[in-house]
Amino acid sequence: MGIITQYSRIQHHTLTTTGNTFSVPVTEDFTSGQWTKTDLAQSEIGVDQANNKAFIRIGSNINEINLGTGSTSSTLWSGGTGAYSIKQINPSAPIEASGDYSVAMNFGTKAIGDYSVSIGESTKASGIRSFCGGVFGEASGSDSFVFGNSSSATSATTIVLGDNIIGTEANTVYVPSLHLENPLGYLLLNRITTTDRNALTAVNGMIIYNTTDNKFQGYENGSWVNLI
Numbered sequence: 001m002g003i004i005t006q007y008s009r010i011q012h013h014t015l016t017t018t019g020n021t022f023s024v025p026v027t028e029d030f031t032s033g034q035w036t037k038t039d040l041a042q043s044e045i046g047v048d049q050a051n052n053k054a055f056i057r058i059g060s061n062i063n064e065i066n067l068g069t070g071s072t073s074s075t076l077w078s079g080g081t082g083a084y085s086i087k088q089i090n091p092s093a094p095i096e097a098s099g100d101y102s103v104a105m106n107f108g109t110k111a112i113g114d115y116s117v118s119i120g121e122s123t124k125a126s127g128i129r130s131f132c133g134g135v136f137g138e139a140s141g142s143d144s145f146v147f148g149n150s151s152s153a154t155s156a157t158t159i160v161l162g163d164n165i166i167g168t169e170a171n172t173v174y175v176p177s178l179h180l181e182n183p184l185g186y187l188l189l190n191r192i193t194t195t196d197r198n199a200l201t202a203v204n205g206m207i208i209y210n211t212t213d214n215k216f217q218g219y220e221n222g223s224w225v226n227l228i
Contacts, residue, residue, distance in 0.1 A: 038062070080104065085111065093121075099128075113142075127156075141170070189216070197224065 040046050040057040054065040065077070080087045080097025085104075087097035093108035102111035102118075102125070109118040109132075116125035116139075118132050123146075125132040130139035130153075132146045137160075139146040144153035149163040155170040162176040180187060194212040206219040207227070216227040 080111070082111075082114070087111070099125075127153075141167075 040055060040062060042057060042059065044057050046055040046057075056063045056065070077086055078089055079085065080099075080102060082098045082102050083100040085097040085099060085102040087095045087103070088105040089095070090107060095104045095106075095108065096110040096112070097104040098110075099112050099116045100114040102114065102116045104111035104118045104125075106119050106121060108122040109120060110124040110126070111118040112124065112126040113128045113130050115129045116127065116131070118125040120133045120137075121135045123132040123134060123136065124138040124140075126138060126140045127144050128142045130141065130144045130146075132139040134146070134148045134151070136150045137146045137148060138152045139160075141153050141155040141158050143156055144158045144160075144167075146153045146160045146167075148161060148165065151160045151163060151165040151167070151174075153160045153167040153174075155168055155172075157171050158167040158169065159173040160167040161174070165174050165176065167174040178187075189207060189209045191209045191211050194210055197208060197210060197217070200206070202219040202224070204219055204221065208217055209215070210217045213226070217224050218227050219225075
């Protein structure tokens with residue numbers, strides 16, 4: 001059943017059941033005409049169709065909901081399946097917020113990890129405290145962050161910024177390029193001792209500043225060499 005109203009309000013009644021039969025109180029409070037949100041009584045729902053808003057009074061609080069301007073711009077929200085989770089309602093692309101305290105919005109997104117956030121189109125935040133935005137990405141590592149097209153972060157505290165990047169190393173930032181423009185900016189490399197350098201799982205292309213030798217060094221062809 002639907003109710004179409006213009007500047008109207010109706011009081012919500014709690015339903016009780018006896019067997020399979022619903023019992024609804026016969027008295028209803030339905031008032032048409034001009035009103036303001038402060039006129040709402042406890043448990044009343046008011047609809048201001050002209051301004052595309054709804055108001056719900058719960059206790060002393062009056063909660064406002066923006067209803068949008070049509071099916072394509074709707075900003076309706078509902079609770080997800082996770083505890084204290086919230087998701088945007090989008091009938092054309094189901095949205096899931098199954099993690100506790102999670103948030104999912106936009107188009108076909110899934111916030112599965114506890115405290116996760118998923119926005120964009122067909123993104124998934126499955127790691128605890130993860131964030132995924134953009135298109136067709138996934139943040140599955142705990143505390144991971146992904147923003148881009150078809151990118152993912154599979155390890156803890158991994159950050160991926162850009163398209164078509166798979167971040168697999170923990171505590172690592174993945175970007176397709178780094179451009180420094182500020183005339184007062186600089187690039188500060190990792191500064192470590194020879195002992196710490198030798199403890200690294202080195203791969204060709206690594207660059208450090210060795211504080212023992214006071215030299216820029218790079219890992220080249222399987223060994224550390226001075227760069228200058």
